[in-house]
Amino acid sequence: FTRTLLPQLGALANSKLKILIWYGDADYICNWVGGLALTRKMEWYGKKRFGNASFKDVEIGGVGHVGEVINVDNFSFLRVFKAGHEVPFYQPVASLELLKQVIAKQQIHSV
16 A cells, blocks of 8 residues: 655745755666656645746756755755765765755755
8 A cells, every 4th residue: 555745845845944855866776857746746835836837957066066956945855966865875975065054944956
């Protein structure tokens, strides 16, 4: 049987909690394309804007082009390049910077 936590994730997004969903583009356990499709179906106040949004490049100084992000208010979906299932293992410098941005409640952006 299948279980979804999308209603709970949608409730968290509606609460304005800063949320980052990230996928490594080389992850064959949790495919980023499926993750994007799933998050586009999530019911929350930003669903329409998220569904119409385009990816924007993310570059981290000293690392380079690390991925593509869709930001809508407090919710960010990030595809991390050259990363598998454990994103911080494959992209440790970028992961640290990205987590600092989440902790600071910022949208994911280049630095």
